[in-house]
Amino acid sequence: MEMSxxxxxxAVSADGYVTGRGPGPGRGLGDGGMLFDWYFDGDTPSRVFGxxxxxxxxxxxxxxxxxxxxAVVAGRNTYEDSDRFGGGSPHPAAPLFVLSHRPAPEMTDRQTLVTAGIGEAVAAAREAAGDKDVALMGGGVVTEALKAGMVDELVLHQVPVLLGAGRPYFQELPEHVRLRLVEVVPAPGVTHLHYEVER
Incomplete structure (x- = not known):
């Protein structure tokens, strides 16, 4: 059986940020809210997200x-910036695993705190996901998973804006990570760049 x-x-700005300045609880992406405009500026309803x-x-x-x-693995900053996803998950059907070295406030039955590192978080999420895939959210989580050689694919929903500051999609990596471009889909307000991680 193929592993998930x-x-x-x-969503990422053209200069590589996943938030603008001043993200946080009650402030979401700070001044980078336009990174999500393409979720709502069309006339085709999502079949997954109401x-x-x-x-x-x-x-x-x-x-x-x-x-x-x-299943989804998110970092603590993403979790807090998103107001703890209202006690749920960023995905309507998938459970959330929050990677943090700090104790978290009370979590719901759709949320699991993982403190033992990215390997444990991905393993727990894989078990919960069954034959589906594991999605990573947050620059820190993505970077740690890349360092551990766990990431199979990266999709950048690149929005044509230079934010100039904010939280970067990728943090410092110890070495180059080579990507293979699988698909480019231009769309109004965003270009979808789909890469496979070369191993």
Whole structure:
């Protein structure tokens, strides 16, 4: 049986940021909220996320990725910036695993705190995902998983804006990570760049 894949699909500015300045609880992405405009600026409803209306090409890419997700691993900053996902998960059907070295406030039955590192978090998420894939959220989590050689695919939903500051998608890596471009889908307000991580 083929092992489930581990991937990240995040909205990112053209200069590599996944938030703007001043992200945090109650402030979301700070001044980078336009990174999510393409979720709502089309006329094609998402089949996975209620309330999302995307352009047709974005809906096709977004729903194909969302349909793969069986569990999500997010970092503590992402969890807090997103107001703890309202006690749920960033995905309507997938459980959330929060990677943090700090104790977390009370979590719900859809949320699990993992303090033992990225390997444990991905292993727990894989078990919960069954035959579906594991999605990673947050620059720190993606970077740690890349360092550990655990990431199979990266999708950059690249929004044509230079934010100038914020939280970067990728943090410092000890060595080069080579990517192979699988697909490019241009869409209104965003370009979807799908890469496989070469090993």
């Amino acid at each position: 894949k581990v991937f990240s699909a995040m 309330g999302f209306k995307l352009s047709e090409p974005s809906a096709r890419v977004f729903d194909a990725l969302a349909g793969r997700v069986g």
